[in-house]
Amino acid sequence: MxxxxxxxxxxxxxxxxxxxxxxxxxxxxxxxxxxxxxxxxxxxxxxxxxxxxxxxxxKPRGAFHRVLTAPERPSLVVAASGGNHGLAVAHAARALGVEAEVFVPESAPAVKVAGIRARGARVTLVGASYAEAAAASAERASSPGALAVHAYDDPxxxxxxxxxxxxxxxxxxxxxxxxxxxxxxxxxxxxxxxxxxxxxxxxxxxxxxxxxxxxxxxxxxxxxxxxxxxxxxxxxxxxxxxxxxxxxxxxxxxxxxxxxxxxxxxxxxxxxxxxxxxxxxxxxxxxxxxxxxxxxxxxxxxxxxxxxxxxxxxxxxxx
CATH class of the missing domain: 3.40.50.1100 (Rossmann fold)
Structure with a gap:
């Protein structure tokens, strides 16, 4: 094991x-x-x-690096975010030609949510906290071809x-x-x-x-x-x-x-x-x-x- x-x-x-x-x-x-x-x-x-x-x-520094070091090119990147990480993942995904879906808490600032959408990512509003959004994103990231891009806890x-x-x-x-x-x-x-x-x-x-x-x-x-x-x-x-x-x-x-x-x-x-x-x-x-x-x-x-x-x-x- x-x-x-x-x-x-x-x-x-x-x-x-x-x-x-x-x-x-x-x-x-x-x-x-x-x-x-x-x-x-x-x-x-x-x-x-x-x-x-x-x-x-x-945030784009870590988002780009995570996607670029993935073992295989993903068809979808998935993230949970209070706002800034979601903006970065949406930006990196668009630049790399990959679809993105970002889960954000309902309390996320409207300016950040609008920015994520403007960069072509799907936005899913979930719960009152980042932790709730993260739980929902983890389930989505288990889909075939999806890559989870964690906001912070990833080498x-x-x-x-x-x-x-x-x-x-x-x-x-x-x-x-x-x-x-x-x-x-x-x-x-x-x-x-x-x-x-x-x-x-x-x-x-x-x-x-x-x-x-x-x-x-x-x-x-x-x-x-x-x-x-x-x-x-x-x-x-x-x-x-x-x-x-x-x-x-x-x-x-x-x-x-x-x-x-x-x-x-x-x-x-x-x-x-x-x-x-x-x-x-x-x-x-x-x-x-x-x-x-x-x-x-x-x-x-x-x-x-x-x-x-x-x-x-x-x-x-x-x-």
């Missing part, structure tokens, strides 16, 4: 191979140098604008998301700390796998979606209650096994931020950079504004702004 391999972080070699495999299908997103007000002082940070990726988030997806860090390490090679939002663990796991323990990676979560924080406290992935401002993009009920293994191996620390700090981060990104981040995309920056991570003197900090699929009406400045 064979047993599945234990969860493990992708290697740097696997992430580099993923970057070569998806080259030309994803954007090399830019970085910008910026000074952020933290505790009465200006802290220089390097901001990775991953929200400028195709479909408005980092190929992790390796694809790790290409964010590969790029950032080339664009800003001397970072001491990288702040990254954490939901299901695909992005933080991929970034941690690339950097390893040599560069501090901090997983940032809201109090309403503390998957990594709870897992580190328990010593294993555990279910958490999910809700609040960033639930559509950080709304996994538990961190994935692969992302957690990667985070632990790299010594990732988890910090929690308030929703008010997330709102402040969104406003600051808009006011200073004219960047329209969604709440989940601004969570990493919120760690600086909230004091959840206080940089030391001379510490070189990178911030991944990972998503921009939000209605910007609440960012409008008063006339």
């Amino acid at each position: 064979t047993h599945p391999a234990p969860p493990a972080a992708p290697t740097r070699e696997e992430i580099a191979a993923a970057a070569a495999r998806i080259a030309g299908r994803v954007r090399r997103t830019p970085v910008i140098e910026w000074s952020v007000p933290v505790g009465g002082r200006e802290v220089p940070v390097t901001v990775k604008l991953e929200l400028l990726q195709h479909t408005g988030s980092f 190929a997806v992790l390796a694809g998301q790790g290409t964010v860090a590969l790029e950032l390490s080339e664009q800003a090679p001397d970072l001491d700390t990288v702040l990254v939002a954490t939901g299901g663990g695909g992005l933080v796991g991929g970034i941690a796998a690339w950097y390893g323990p040599g560069t501090r990676v901090v997983g940032v979560e809201t109090h309403g979606a503390p998957t990594l924080h709870a897992a580190l406290a328990a010593g294993r992935p555990v279910d958490v209650e999910v809700g609040g401002l960033a639930a559509d993009s950080l709304g996994a009920r538990r961190i994935g096994e692969h992302g957690f293994a990667s985070a632990v191996a790299a010594g990732v620390r988890a910090v929690l931020v308030s929703e008010e700090a997330v709102r402040a981060a969104r406003r600051l990104l808009w006011q200073e950079l004219r960047v329209t981040a969604e709440p989940g995309g601004a969570v990493a920056l919120a760690a600086l504004l909230d004091g959840a991570h206080v940089p030391g003197d001379g510490e070189r900090v990178g911030v991944v702004v990972c998503g921009g699929n939000a209605d910007p009406h609440d960012l409008a400045e008063p006339r």
Whole structure:
């Protein structure tokens, strides 16, 4: 009887191979140098604008890599998503000439559901949570010729998301700390796998979606209650096994931020950079504004702004 391999972080070699495999299908997103007000002082940070990726988030990296590494070309790709992963899977499927079906909870933002449909995928609304959508998608993915593209808990997806860090390490090679939002663990796991323990990676979560924080406290992935401002993009009920293994191996620390700090981060990104981040995309920056991570003197900090699929009406400045 064979047993599945234990969860493990992708290697740097696997992430580099993923970057070569998806080259030309994803954007090399830019970085910008910026000074952020933290505790009465200006802290220089390097901001990775991953929200400028195709479909408005980092997700196409993992989606393309999962499909391109499938043993056989699928006739259908199936995914469950709170929104951003579904957009990415629909985009990748259309680019590769494959049909797609995406299961989303009924609470998914309308702008994301419309975007998934606009990219040619079938959308099935199921239940009130990502977990319910995931259960329905698993049944559909058992159909002949179908390929499940998990939002985060898959080695190929992790390796694809790790290409964010590969790029950032080339664009800003001397970072001491990288702040990254954490939901299901695909992005933080991929970034941690690339950097390893040599560069501090901090997983940032809201109090309403503390998957990594709870897992580190328990010593294993555990279910958490999910809700609040960033639930559509950080709304996994538990961190994935692969992302957690990667985070632990790299010594990732988890910090929690308030929703008010997330709102402040969104406003600051808009006011200073004219960047329209969604709440989940601004969570990493919120760690600086909230004091959840206080940089030391001379510490070189990178911030991944990972998503921009939000209605910007609440960012409008008063006339």
